[in-house]
Amino acid sequence: MAVISLVSSKGGVGKTTSGVVLAGEFAAAGRNVVLIDADPNRPLEAWSRLRPLSSQLRIMVDDSAETVIDTIEEARAGADFVIVDLEGTATDRIGFAVARSDLVLIPLQQSVLDANEAAKSVKLIRQMWKVANREIPYRAFYSRVPPAIRERTARDIERQFNDASIPTLPVSLIDRAAYRALFSIGGTIHELETSDVSGLESARENAREFAQSVINTLRGGVA
Ligand SMILES: Nc1ncnc2c1ncn2[C@@H]1O[C@H](COP(=O)(O)OP(=O)(O)O)[C@@H](O)[C@H]1O
Numbered sequence: 559m560a561v562i563s564l565v566s567s568k569g570g571v572g573k574t575t576s577g578v579v580l581a582g583e584f585a586a587a588g589r590n591v592v593l594i595d596a597d598p599n600r601p602l603e604a605w606s607r608l609r610p611l612s613s614q615l616r617i618m619v620d621d622s623a624e625t626v627i628d629t630i631e632e633a634r635a636g637a638d639f640v641i642v643d644l645e646g647t648a649t650d651r652i653g654f655a656v657a658r659s660d661l662v663l664i665p666l667q668q669s670v671l672d673a674n675e676a677a678k679s680v681k682l683i684r685q686m687w688k689v690a691n692r693e694i695p696y697r698a699f700y701s702r703v704p705p706a707i708r709e710r711t712a713r714d715i716e717r718q719f720n721d722a723s724i725p726t727l728p729v730s731l732i733d734r735a736a737y738r739a740l741f742s743i744g745g746t747i748h749e750l751e752t753s754d755v756s757g758l759e760s761a762r763e764n765a766r767e768f769a770q771s772v773i774n775t776l777r778g779g780v781a
């Protein structure tokens with residue numbers, strides 16, 4: 559059982575999308591997944607209404623900082639993976655969710671090389687180490703990476719973040735129409751049809767590699 563939170567100090571970087579992509583991969587592998595919608599805009603709840611979810615996937619809506627820990631613990635009891643989708647502005651709820659996480663993921667857009675944005679989230683996470691009295695693992699990763707510059711991957715990105723001492727995932731989430739389509743069609747990329755969007759196979763391959771890098775990080779333990 560693993561709790562994964564998606565955190566960033568900015569909106570629109572791909573937290574919700576990455577959360578759904580991860581959930582889709584874990585569910586496709588036969589694991590039970592709870593997605594917690596802890597964003598007041600309730601993007602996951604809206605997504606879940608578009609199309610019936612597979613039996614491996616469940617949504618829980620969380621309302622506030624006061625309830626988020628209980629929501630996470632309730633979800634953890636019945637799932638192999640709990641993925642917490644948070645809002646983009648700093649709130650107490652983000653801190654509480656981080657304190658209960660086994661891994662915190664920080665999406666960043668590569669178009670704005672933004673180690674500073676990540677540094678804000680890292681600061682919050684490390685503050686929560688003291689609250690939780692353990693070293694909560696975290697990784698930054700690039701989301702919405704244009705496919706054309708895909709080659710500029712692991713080593714470049716790692717070098718940039720090494721300078722800022724921020725650990726990164728070795729896989730980026732590519733900008734794909736298939737990922738955008740999830741929020742108009744619903745479901746996961748395993749349920750989309752090739753006639754729905756272009757580049758579906760590439761998106762599936764990317765999603766698989768991305769999820770595998772998250773699994774490897776969870777297995778590896780401490781940040
Ligand atoms: N990998 C991706 N490929 C294509 N579009 C993406 C990708 N990640 C995010 N987007 C799009 O970017 C916008 C913001 O993404 P979202 O996941 O809602 O960000 P956040 O949850 O951080 O606010 C949405 O319109 C979404 O469809």
Ligand SMILES: [Mg+2]
Nearest residue numbers: 573574597601
């Ligand atoms: Mg979101």
